[in-house]
Amino acid sequence: MATSLPIVEMKDISISFPGVKALDGVDFRLYQGEVHTLMGENGAGKSTLIKALTGVYKIDSGQILISGEERRLTGTADAQAAGIATVYQEVNLCANLTIGENVMLGHEVRGPFGINWRATYRAATEALKGLGLDHLDPRQPLSSLSLAVQQLVAISRAMVTKSKVLILDEPTSSLDANEVENLFTVMRRLRDQGVAILFVSHFLDQVYAISDRLTVLRNGKYEGEYLTRELDRTALISKMIGKDFATLKSLGRERQEHHGEPREPLLTATDLGRKGSIEPTDVELRRGEVLGFAGLLGSGRTELARLLYGADKPDSGTVVLRGKKTDLSTPAAALANRIAFSSENRRDEGIIRDLSVRENLILAVQAKRGWFRPLGKKEQDEIVGKYLKELNVRPADPERAIRNLSGGNQQKVLLGRWLATKPDLLILDEPTRGIDVGAKAEIQATVAALAEEGVSIVFISSELEEVVRLSDRILVLKDHRKIAELDNGPEITAETIVAVIAEEGVTEEGAA
Amino acid sequence: MTSTLQPRKDGSSNLATGDRPVSQRFRFDLNTLPTIAALVIFIGMIAYGEIAYGRILQANTISNLLINNAYLIVLAVGLTFVILTGGIDLSVGAIIAFSSVSGVMLANAGWDPYLVMVLMVLMGTAFGAVSGVLVQYFNVQPFIATLAMMFLGRGLASMLSTVPERLSDESPIRALATPIKIIDGEKVNDLVVTPGVMLAALVVLGGFFVLHRTRLGRTVYAIGGSEQSASLMGLPVPRTKLAIYIISGTLAGVAGVIYTARLGSAQNITGIGWELDAIAATVIGGTLLTGGAGFVLGSVVGALVLGLMNVLITRDGGIRPETTTIITGGILLVFVILQRFVIRQQR
Numbered sequence: 001m002a003t004s005l006p007i008v009e010m011k012d013i014s015i016s017f018p019g020v021k022a023l024d025g026v027d028f029r030l031y032q033g034e035v036h037t038l039m040g041e042n043g044a045g046k047s048t049l050i051k052a053l054t055g056v057y058k059i060d061s062g063q064i065l066i067s068g069e070e071r072r073l074t075g076t077a078d079a080q081a082a083g084i085a086t087v088y089q090e091v092n093l094c095a096n097l098t099i100g101e102n103v104m105l106g107h108e109v110r111g112p113f114g115i116n117w118r119a120t121y122r123a124a125t126e127a128l129k130g131l132g133l134d135h136l137d138p139r140q141p142l143s144s145l146s147l148a149v150q151q152l153v154a155i156s157r158a159m160v161t162k163s164k165v166l167i168l169d170e171p172t173s174s175l176d177a178n179e180v181e182n183l184f185t186v187m188r189r190l191r192d193q194g195v196a197i198l199f200v201s202h203f204l205d206q207v208y209a210i211s212d213r214l215t216v217l218r219n220g221k222y223e224g225e226y227l228t229r230e231l232d233r234t235a236l237i238s239k240m241i242g243k244d245f246a247t248l249k250s251l252g253r254e255r256q257e258h259h260g261e262p263r264e265p266l267l268t269a270t271d272l273g274r275k276g277s278i279e280p281t282d283v284e285l286r287r288g289e290v291l292g293f294a295g296l297l298g299s300g301r302t303e304l305a306r307l308l309y310g311a312d313k314p315d316s317g318t319v320v321l322r323g324k325k326t327d328l329s330t331p332a333a334a335l336a337n338r339i340a341f342s343s344e345n346r347r348d349e350g351i352i353r354d355l356s357v358r359e360n361l362i363l364a365v366q367a368k369r370g371w372f373r374p375l376g377k378k379e380q381d382e383i384v385g386k387y388l389k390e391l392n393v394r395p396a397d398p399e400r401a402i403r404n405l406s407g408g409n410q411q412k413v414l415l416g417r418w419l420a421t422k423p424d425l426l427i428l429d430e431p432t433r434g435i436d437v438g439a440k441a442e443i444q445a446t447v448a449a450l451a452e453e454g455v456s457i458v459f460i461s462s463e464l465e466e467v468v469r470l471s472d473r474i475l476v477l478k479d480h481r482k483i484a485e486l487d488n489g490p491e492i493t494a495e496t497i498v499a500v501i502a503e504e505g506v507t508e509e510g511a512a
Numbered sequence: 513m514t515s516t517l518q519p520r521k522d523g524s525s526n527l528a529t530g531d532r533p534v535s536q537r538f539r540f541d542l543n544t545l546p547t548i549a550a551l552v553i554f555i556g557m558i559a560y561g562e563i564a565y566g567r568i569l570q571a572n573t574i575s576n577l578l579i580n581n582a583y584l585i586v587l588a589v590g591l592t593f594v595i596l597t598g599g600i601d602l603s604v605g606a607i608i609a610f611s612s613v614s615g616v617m618l619a620n621a622g623w624d625p626y627l628v629m630v631l632m633v634l635m636g637t638a639f640g641a642v643s644g645v646l647v648q649y650f651n652v653q654p655f656i657a658t659l660a661m662m663f664l665g666r667g668l669a670s671m672l673s674t675v676p677e678r679l680s681d682e683s684p685i686r687a688l689a690t691p692i693k694i695i696d697g698e699k700v701n702d703l704v705v706t707p708g709v710m711l712a713a714l715v716v717l718g719g720f721f722v723l724h725r726t727r728l729g730r731t732v733y734a735i736g737g738s739e740q741s742a743s744l745m746g747l748p749v750p751r752t753k754l755a756i757y758i759i760s761g762t763l764a765g766v767a768g769v770i771y772t773a774r775l776g777s778a779q780n781i782t783g784i785g786w787e788l789d790a791i792a793a794t795v796i797g798g799t800l801l802t803g804g805a806g807f808v809l810g811s812v813v814g815a816l817v818l819g820l821m822n823v824l825i826t827r828d829g830g831i832r833p834e835t836t837t838i839i840t841g842g843i844l845l846v847f848v849i850l851q852r853f854v855i856r857q858q859r
Binding site: 075076077079080086088092093094095096097101105106108110113114115157 | 543721724725726727730731733734736737738740741742743744745746747748804805
């Protein structure tokens, strides 16, 4: 399968940023016709390595050989010219243009009268066909496609340039299981055509399903290169985090033993709904309970959570909180009633990039107190110190700008922000998305500990395993309505939930 | 669950695969809606004017509309490029003032009038280039960068002269405003164009060609859709952003030449607020202020809507001219709301 000469060979690559050695003598080889996964925790240097390969970052030392020739790439366009195409986690296409225009942007077929649109669209159709996307009409606007299909369009764009190397940087983090399968089908097809694919993902299952070979990085250093079939998961994780991961395993057992005794309800919502986002739904939440929201992306999980917090105004239903009917139609009202909501959109609705860790952390407490009674320096230090320590935020430097922290640590700061308000109900929407195994385990442990202390938690995640592991009860959503509520127990697994979602209303599937 | 690979809206759109009839090349989608609305309003205004006042839909009225608004059409084409990328150019009115005052003074000082016209255009290019460099390489907000150029241009024009500078009637520059009869109608009802109008038409065609038939134009749309995406797609974003401000500045220079030729004089206060007229024309013509959607031809219609409005107000006689701005504001408001609606539909 693999020819003797790697198509990409990176030797002894080092890159430093002020104060950090992002990559330290890393080697990487990529062969034609393989799927090669780059593994490592956040901050291990995966993105830096990719940016070095695509010419976004300059390397301080080392060599990059492409098809055996040393190259110094200077940017995305240059990398594309050298046959290296990249598809990023957030789909980077233009939603205002058509599918075909996106596929061909920068490579339009030109004739004597400028761009020949007919030939351009024909080429776009060819490129889509090459990935088995024959059913897409290239003249439709891109915005008519789901995110998952947009990603496939981004890949076909890479194929227009006849790229020999395709880099997929966390392409699956916002896809559901079927969409991932579609992506993998396309990836296998390209691999068989001889394209070398560099894949990055946090999902171990996916890594094992698709990749032929792995390179593991840790703290900017090269850990090793392995054949996927020769390295089991436990070994892989310990190579990534460099220590055992018993925390992950013990957690599930604790939670499953934990539930059982009925507790008093904290919040009871009846017929809570909003037109176009979620049908009227009943939600009951007891004190110290973790209620998981499970469902595919777009099933209404986030929408329901936003109604509970008042981020969107419900247009039907009532909420009884601590035995009293309560109006929760604005975030301020929810906050005053000790309900906190951590958004799934960490970058836009969570952190404030340019503020420091300290400022980000105290934001919600300060807002709750009102801006006319600023927190004193001492109080701030107390709160910030407490949560940085408890949540194990690294680096534990409160004055560092939050944008310089890894995703996992940003998420911990956000968790701290809401914990500082001492909530009775904490809504966590995708708190572990796109963060590494270590930080994920820590956040899960925090959630379990909070429930132990009597905080009620709504836990939303695309990773069903995680929902099952943590939740006392699971509310299953599909197509903007609740389709089931399951009491968690040893017999419930991720497969149970998938089955519930898959079997419900099979006849309507075409409309989904 | 094969449905994941199909367009989200409904199953039916899958029927339309591959080869579609050529007639569908002009897609009716939401992006064209504001432009179509502008066209409808324009036609409606003509119809209303014809019924209420008469003598609107006739050759000489249309000719005058084009002659009087040629400069605005050229400005609006330039602004369309800028606004399509999500930027703004406030300097175009001041560029006209500076290039026309200095142009007239140079011509009166005995410089070759053809050279002077070229220089007037190049002055606009220079202003645009400075704006573009500020925006692209110094990361200054387009609003601020072009605001600075606006004050600079206006100030320089005032330093040159604060009184109207007249161009001699024989100057070849004025030839740009010589009427050319196309159709000789009854009495004064002739279809007339001037070289200025023809120049404006060329600018419109050129703008259309660049935006829809060149990679530069496609990059302009891509930047308006998402600048980050455009640069990750390997498109030449910095070069393109520089280019659009240069285009806008250059076209402001062209507009200065056309306007000076028609008026025969120039003054430092010429063109105050014209940048806003041009922005209004562009927005009325259907270009989204957030960028990424719009058409040059829409901006032409937008400019003509504004021009026709002035004609109608003059014809009515009963409407005080001061209300022009109120009506412009009203129309603009309606279009901005329409755009909001379109954007909401797209999400």
